Amino acid sequence: MNTRNDPKPSQLPRNACPACACEQAKVFALTSDIAHETSDETFEYLRCSRCSTIFMNHPPAPEKMGRFYPEQYDQHVFSLDTESQGRLDRLAEKFHAKICCRYPFFKLRQNFFNRMSPDDLFLDYGCGAGEALNQARARGAQTVGVDFVDALLDELNKQGHRGLSATSDWASDVLALGGASKIRLNHSLEHVHDPRSLLKQIAATANPGCRLQLSVPNPQGLSATLFGRSWWGLEAPRHLVLVSAKQICSFLEEVGFKVTDVCTEPTGKDIARSFGLAGWRHSLLRDKNVARNLHRNGLALMLGLPLGMAAAMAGRGDRLHIYAERA
Numbered sequence: 670m671n672t673r674n675d676p677k678p679s680q681l682p683r684n685a686c687p688a689c690a691c692e693q694a695k696v697f698a699l700t701s702d703i704a705h706e707t708s709d710e711t712f713e714y715l716r717c718s719r720c721s722t723i724f725m726n727h728p729p730a731p732e733k734m735g736r737f738y739p740e741q742y743d744q745h746v747f748s749l750d751t752e753s754q755g756r757l758d759r760l761a762e763k764f765h766a767k768i769c770c771r772y773p774f775f776k777l778r779q780n781f782f783n784r785m786s787p788d789d790l791f792l793d794y795g796c797g798a799g800e801a802l803n804q805a806r807a808r809g810a811q812t813v814g815v816d817f818v819d820a821l822l823d824e825l826n827k828q829g830h831r832g833l834s835a836t837s838d839w840a841s842d843v844l845a846l847g848g849a850s851k852i853r854l855n856h857s858l859e860h861v862h863d864p865r866s867l868l869k870q871i872a873a874t875a876n877p878g879c880r881l882q883l884s885v886p887n888p889q890g891l892s893a894t895l896f897g898r899s900w901w902g903l904e905a906p907r908h909l910v911l912v913s914a915k916q917i918c919s920f921l922e923e924v925g926f927k928v929t930d931v932c933t934e935p936t937g938k939d940i941a942r943s944f945g946l947a948g949w950r951h952s953l954l955r956d957k958n959v960a961r962n963l964h965r966n967g968l969a970l971m972l973g974l975p976l977g978m979a980a981a982m983a984g985r986g987d988r989l990h991i992y993a994e995r996a
Protein backbone atom coordinates (compact mmCIF):
# COMPACT_ATOMS: atom_id res chain seq x y z
CA MET A 670 0.00 0.00 0.00
CA ASN A 671 1.53 3.32 -1.01
CA THR A 672 0.42 6.12 1.26
CA ARG A 673 3.49 8.32 0.87
CA ASN A 674 1.66 10.72 -1.43
CA ASP A 675 -1.66 11.78 0.01
CA PRO A 676 -4.29 13.40 -2.21
CA LYS A 677 -4.84 17.14 -2.28
CA PRO A 678 -7.33 18.61 0.23
CA SER A 679 -10.90 18.04 -0.92
CA GLN A 680 -13.81 20.45 -0.74
CA LEU A 681 -15.93 18.16 1.41
CA PRO A 682 -18.72 19.76 3.41
CA ARG A 683 -17.43 20.31 6.93
CA ASN A 684 -18.72 19.36 10.30
CA ALA A 685 -18.73 21.87 13.10
CA CYS A 686 -15.94 21.50 15.67
CA PRO A 687 -17.05 18.76 18.10
CA ALA A 688 -15.39 20.68 20.94
CA CYS A 689 -16.77 24.22 20.55
CA ALA A 690 -19.32 23.97 17.68
CA CYS A 691 -17.47 26.62 15.65
CA GLU A 692 -17.98 26.10 11.90
CA GLN A 693 -14.71 27.71 10.87
CA ALA A 694 -11.97 25.14 10.37
CA LYS A 695 -8.95 24.61 8.12
CA VAL A 696 -7.67 21.35 6.68
CA PHE A 697 -4.93 20.07 9.00
CA ALA A 698 -4.09 16.76 7.34
CA LEU A 699 -5.12 14.10 4.86
CA THR A 700 -3.71 10.80 5.92
CA SER A 701 -4.28 7.06 6.18
CA ASP A 702 -3.66 4.49 8.91
CA ILE A 703 0.14 4.68 8.90
CA ALA A 704 0.58 3.15 12.35
CA HIS A 705 -1.38 -0.10 11.96
CA GLU A 706 -2.40 -0.25 8.27
CA THR A 707 -5.91 -1.52 9.01
CA SER A 708 -7.33 0.21 5.91
CA ASP A 709 -6.46 1.96 2.63
CA GLU A 710 -8.88 4.82 3.23
CA THR A 711 -7.85 8.46 3.45
CA PHE A 712 -9.05 10.46 6.44
CA GLU A 713 -9.36 14.22 6.57
CA TYR A 714 -8.55 16.14 9.74
CA LEU A 715 -9.51 19.75 10.36
CA ARG A 716 -8.21 22.27 12.88
CA CYS A 717 -10.85 24.48 14.53
CA SER A 718 -10.09 28.16 13.97
CA ARG A 719 -11.56 29.11 17.34
CA CYS A 720 -10.32 26.52 19.87
CA SER A 721 -7.45 24.80 17.93
CA THR A 722 -8.96 21.35 18.44
CA ILE A 723 -8.03 18.92 15.65
CA PHE A 724 -10.81 16.57 14.57
CA MET A 725 -11.64 14.03 11.88
CA ASN A 726 -14.09 15.29 9.30
CA HIS A 727 -17.01 12.87 8.82
CA PRO A 728 -15.70 10.11 11.10
CA PRO A 729 -17.07 6.55 10.65
CA ALA A 730 -20.03 5.72 12.93
CA PRO A 731 -19.05 4.41 16.39
CA GLU A 732 -20.23 0.86 15.56
CA LYS A 733 -17.94 0.86 12.50
CA MET A 734 -14.78 1.85 14.39
CA GLY A 735 -13.94 -1.69 15.55
CA ARG A 736 -12.28 -2.66 12.27
CA PHE A 737 -9.60 0.00 12.78
CA TYR A 738 -8.42 -1.57 16.03
CA PRO A 739 -5.93 -4.42 15.62
CA GLU A 740 -6.45 -7.36 17.96
CA GLN A 741 -3.57 -6.49 20.27
CA TYR A 742 -4.13 -2.76 20.11
CA ASP A 743 -1.30 -0.81 21.63
CA GLN A 744 -0.24 2.25 19.72
CA HIS A 745 3.31 2.09 21.03
CA VAL A 746 4.24 -1.45 19.99
CA PHE A 747 5.10 -2.65 16.49
CA SER A 748 6.64 -5.68 14.92
CA LEU A 749 10.27 -4.53 15.20
CA ASP A 750 11.86 -6.83 17.75
CA THR A 751 13.60 -5.50 20.83
CA GLU A 752 16.87 -7.17 19.81
CA SER A 753 17.34 -4.51 17.15
CA GLN A 754 18.12 -2.00 19.92
CA GLY A 755 21.83 -1.72 20.57
CA ARG A 756 23.52 -0.93 23.89
CA LEU A 757 23.71 2.79 23.09
CA ASP A 758 20.01 2.86 22.15
CA ARG A 759 19.11 1.32 25.50
CA LEU A 760 21.40 3.77 27.34
CA ALA A 761 19.73 6.67 25.52
CA GLU A 762 16.32 5.34 26.53
CA LYS A 763 17.39 5.15 30.19
CA PHE A 764 18.79 8.69 30.07
CA HIS A 765 15.57 9.92 28.44
CA ALA A 766 13.49 8.31 31.22
CA LYS A 767 15.78 9.83 33.92
CA ILE A 768 15.29 13.34 32.51
CA CYS A 769 11.53 12.92 32.03
CA CYS A 770 10.92 11.82 35.63
CA ARG A 771 12.24 15.19 36.87
CA TYR A 772 9.31 17.00 35.29
CA PRO A 773 6.00 17.95 36.97
CA PHE A 774 3.89 15.59 34.81
CA PHE A 775 5.74 12.61 36.29
CA LYS A 776 5.52 13.80 39.89
CA LEU A 777 1.81 14.61 39.52
CA ARG A 778 1.16 11.08 38.25
CA GLN A 779 3.13 9.58 41.14
CA ASN A 780 1.16 11.68 43.64
CA PHE A 781 -2.10 10.63 42.04
CA PHE A 782 -1.33 6.96 42.71
CA ASN A 783 0.45 7.53 46.04
CA ARG A 784 -2.70 9.15 47.41
CA MET A 785 -4.79 6.08 46.53
CA SER A 786 -6.19 4.27 49.61
CA PRO A 787 -8.60 1.43 50.54
CA ASP A 788 -11.35 4.10 50.82
CA ASP A 789 -11.08 4.84 47.09
CA LEU A 790 -13.09 3.63 44.14
CA PHE A 791 -10.79 4.05 41.15
CA LEU A 792 -12.39 4.33 37.69
CA ASP A 793 -10.05 3.93 34.72
CA TYR A 794 -11.86 4.86 31.49
CA GLY A 795 -9.95 3.25 28.61
CA CYS A 796 -8.16 0.91 30.98
CA GLY A 797 -6.64 -1.48 28.37
CA ALA A 798 -5.08 -4.53 29.98
CA GLY A 799 -5.47 -2.99 33.45
CA GLU A 800 -1.97 -1.88 34.40
CA ALA A 801 -3.21 1.21 36.28
CA LEU A 802 -6.01 -0.84 37.90
CA ASN A 803 -3.37 -3.19 39.32
CA GLN A 804 -1.38 -0.22 40.60
CA ALA A 805 -4.46 1.20 42.36
CA ARG A 806 -5.43 -2.15 43.81
CA ALA A 807 -1.93 -2.59 45.23
CA ARG A 808 -2.84 0.41 47.40
CA GLY A 809 -6.13 -1.17 48.42
CA ALA A 810 -8.53 0.73 46.14
CA GLN A 811 -11.65 -0.84 44.64
CA THR A 812 -11.08 -0.87 40.86
CA VAL A 813 -13.39 -0.40 37.89
CA GLY A 814 -12.11 -0.51 34.31
CA VAL A 815 -14.10 0.64 31.28
CA ASP A 816 -12.90 -0.21 27.78
CA PHE A 817 -14.03 -0.33 24.15
CA VAL A 818 -12.33 -3.69 23.59
CA ASP A 819 -14.78 -6.23 25.01
CA ALA A 820 -12.24 -9.05 24.75
CA LEU A 821 -10.27 -7.40 27.59
CA LEU A 822 -13.18 -7.32 30.01
CA ASP A 823 -13.34 -11.03 30.84
CA GLU A 824 -9.66 -11.00 31.69
CA LEU A 825 -10.12 -7.92 33.95
CA ASN A 826 -13.02 -9.61 35.76
CA LYS A 827 -10.94 -12.76 36.20
CA GLN A 828 -8.22 -10.63 37.78
CA GLY A 829 -10.76 -9.35 40.32
CA HIS A 830 -11.36 -5.90 38.82
CA ARG A 831 -14.79 -4.82 37.68
CA GLY A 832 -14.58 -4.68 33.85
CA LEU A 833 -17.32 -2.73 32.07
CA SER A 834 -17.91 -2.17 28.35
CA ALA A 835 -17.74 1.42 27.12
CA THR A 836 -20.91 0.68 25.12
CA SER A 837 -22.85 -0.36 28.25
CA ASP A 838 -24.46 1.90 30.86
CA TRP A 839 -21.17 1.85 32.80
CA ALA A 840 -21.90 5.16 34.59
CA SER A 841 -24.95 3.66 36.36
CA ASP A 842 -22.85 0.67 37.45
CA VAL A 843 -20.19 2.99 38.92
CA LEU A 844 -22.88 4.97 40.76
CA ALA A 845 -24.42 1.73 42.09
CA LEU A 846 -21.01 0.96 43.60
CA GLY A 847 -21.09 4.31 45.42
CA GLY A 848 -19.44 6.61 42.83
CA ALA A 849 -15.76 7.21 42.03
CA SER A 850 -13.20 9.06 44.14
CA LYS A 851 -10.30 8.75 41.68
CA ILE A 852 -10.75 8.78 37.89
CA ARG A 853 -8.24 8.38 35.10
CA LEU A 854 -8.63 8.97 31.38
CA ASN A 855 -5.24 8.10 29.97
CA HIS A 856 -5.19 8.61 26.21
CA SER A 857 -8.86 7.68 25.86
CA LEU A 858 -10.66 11.02 25.30
CA GLU A 859 -9.20 11.30 21.77
CA HIS A 860 -10.85 7.99 20.80
CA VAL A 861 -14.47 9.08 21.31
CA HIS A 862 -16.77 10.94 18.92
CA ASP A 863 -18.14 13.33 21.54
CA PRO A 864 -15.59 14.19 24.25
CA ARG A 865 -17.90 16.71 25.88
CA SER A 866 -20.60 14.09 26.52
CA LEU A 867 -18.02 11.66 27.86
CA LEU A 868 -16.75 14.24 30.37
CA LYS A 869 -20.35 14.89 31.44
CA GLN A 870 -20.81 11.16 32.09
CA ILE A 871 -17.50 11.03 33.93
CA ALA A 872 -18.54 13.96 36.13
CA ALA A 873 -21.85 12.25 36.92
CA THR A 874 -19.97 9.30 38.42
CA ALA A 875 -17.55 11.46 40.47
CA ASN A 876 -18.09 12.01 44.18
CA PRO A 877 -17.27 15.41 45.75
CA GLY A 878 -13.49 15.72 46.14
CA CYS A 879 -12.86 13.12 43.39
CA ARG A 880 -9.43 13.55 41.73
CA LEU A 881 -9.19 13.25 37.95
CA GLN A 882 -6.15 12.57 35.78
CA LEU A 883 -6.59 13.16 32.06
CA SER A 884 -3.87 12.74 29.40
CA VAL A 885 -4.15 13.30 25.64
CA PRO A 886 -1.86 14.05 22.68
CA ASN A 887 -1.37 17.82 22.52
CA PRO A 888 -2.87 19.29 19.31
CA GLN A 889 -0.89 22.47 20.02
CA GLY A 890 2.34 20.60 20.77
CA LEU A 891 5.62 20.89 18.91
CA SER A 892 5.20 17.74 16.78
CA ALA A 893 1.64 18.63 15.69
CA THR A 894 2.92 22.06 14.64
CA LEU A 895 6.09 20.85 12.91
CA PHE A 896 4.95 17.63 11.28
CA GLY A 897 1.21 18.08 10.46
CA ARG A 898 -0.06 14.91 8.75
CA SER A 899 3.07 13.04 9.95
CA TRP A 900 2.42 13.97 13.61
CA TRP A 901 2.54 10.71 15.53
CA GLY A 902 -0.28 11.76 17.89
CA LEU A 903 -2.78 11.96 15.04
CA GLU A 904 -2.97 8.13 14.94
CA ALA A 905 -5.53 8.11 12.15
CA PRO A 906 -8.21 6.83 12.16
CA ARG A 907 -8.38 5.81 15.84
CA HIS A 908 -7.96 9.36 17.16
CA LEU A 909 -11.14 11.24 16.32
CA VAL A 910 -11.03 14.47 18.33
CA LEU A 911 -7.80 15.95 19.73
CA VAL A 912 -9.16 18.60 22.07
CA SER A 913 -6.99 21.59 22.99
CA ALA A 914 -5.97 22.22 26.62
CA LYS A 915 -8.11 25.33 26.94
CA GLN A 916 -11.22 23.55 25.70
CA ILE A 917 -10.70 20.50 27.96
CA CYS A 918 -10.34 22.83 30.97
CA SER A 919 -13.49 24.67 29.96
CA PHE A 920 -15.45 21.35 29.67
CA LEU A 921 -14.19 20.21 33.06
CA GLU A 922 -15.17 23.48 34.76
CA GLU A 923 -18.56 23.29 33.04
CA VAL A 924 -19.30 19.86 34.56
CA GLY A 925 -18.17 20.77 38.09
CA PHE A 926 -14.44 20.02 38.21
CA LYS A 927 -11.85 22.55 39.34
CA VAL A 928 -8.69 22.24 37.22
CA THR A 929 -5.64 22.12 39.50
CA ASP A 930 -2.72 21.42 37.14
CA VAL A 931 -2.03 21.58 33.41
CA CYS A 932 1.35 20.56 32.05
CA THR A 933 3.01 18.92 29.07
CA GLU A 934 5.66 16.25 28.83
CA PRO A 935 9.27 16.75 27.58
CA THR A 936 9.33 13.41 25.75
CA GLY A 937 11.42 13.23 22.58
CA LYS A 938 9.68 10.01 21.50
CA ASP A 939 6.84 11.57 19.54
CA ILE A 940 9.23 14.02 17.87
CA ALA A 941 11.46 11.11 16.78
CA ARG A 942 8.53 9.05 15.43
CA SER A 943 6.89 12.02 13.70
CA PHE A 944 10.26 12.82 12.12
CA GLY A 945 10.48 9.17 11.07
CA LEU A 946 7.06 9.29 9.36
CA ALA A 947 7.89 12.58 7.63
CA GLY A 948 11.23 11.07 6.48
CA TRP A 949 9.45 8.01 5.12
CA ARG A 950 6.89 10.13 3.27
CA HIS A 951 9.72 12.09 1.65
CA SER A 952 11.60 8.87 0.80
CA LEU A 953 14.50 9.68 3.17
CA LEU A 954 13.71 6.46 5.03
CA ARG A 955 12.86 3.41 2.96
CA ASP A 956 11.57 1.10 5.66
CA LYS A 957 8.26 2.14 7.21
CA ASN A 958 8.88 -0.04 10.25
CA VAL A 959 12.15 1.76 10.96
CA ALA A 960 10.29 5.09 10.64
CA ARG A 961 7.59 3.96 13.10
CA ASN A 962 10.20 2.83 15.60
CA LEU A 963 12.57 5.76 15.36
CA HIS A 964 11.86 6.61 19.03
CA ARG A 965 13.83 3.47 19.92
CA ASN A 966 16.88 4.72 18.06
CA GLY A 967 19.27 6.36 20.56
CA LEU A 968 20.45 9.12 18.25
CA ALA A 969 16.92 10.14 17.19
CA LEU A 970 15.80 10.10 20.84
CA MET A 971 18.76 12.23 21.96
CA LEU A 972 18.04 14.76 19.21
CA GLY A 973 14.35 14.80 20.11
CA LEU A 974 14.84 15.18 23.88
CA PRO A 975 16.20 18.79 23.99
CA LEU A 976 13.46 19.83 21.58
CA GLY A 977 10.88 18.16 23.81
CA MET A 978 12.34 19.85 26.91
CA ALA A 979 12.20 23.28 25.24
CA ALA A 980 8.64 22.58 24.06
CA ALA A 981 7.52 21.51 27.57
CA MET A 982 8.98 24.73 29.02
CA ALA A 983 6.78 26.67 26.62
CA GLY A 984 3.72 24.47 27.39
CA ARG A 985 4.03 22.89 23.92
CA GLY A 986 5.17 19.37 24.77
CA ASP A 987 3.57 16.58 22.75
CA ARG A 988 1.51 15.04 25.55
CA LEU A 989 -0.89 17.04 27.65
CA HIS A 990 -1.69 16.20 31.29
CA ILE A 991 -4.57 17.78 33.17
CA TYR A 992 -5.52 17.23 36.83
CA ALA A 993 -8.79 18.33 38.35
CA GLU A 994 -10.86 17.94 41.50
CA ARG A 995 -14.64 17.59 41.73
CA ALA A 996 -16.18 20.38 43.76
Ligand SMILES: [Zn+2]
Pocket residue numbers: 686687688689690691717718719720721722
Ligand atom coordinates in the same frame (compact mmCIF):
# COMPACT_ATOMS: atom_id res chain seq x y z
ZN1 LIG B 1 -13.43 24.41 18.30
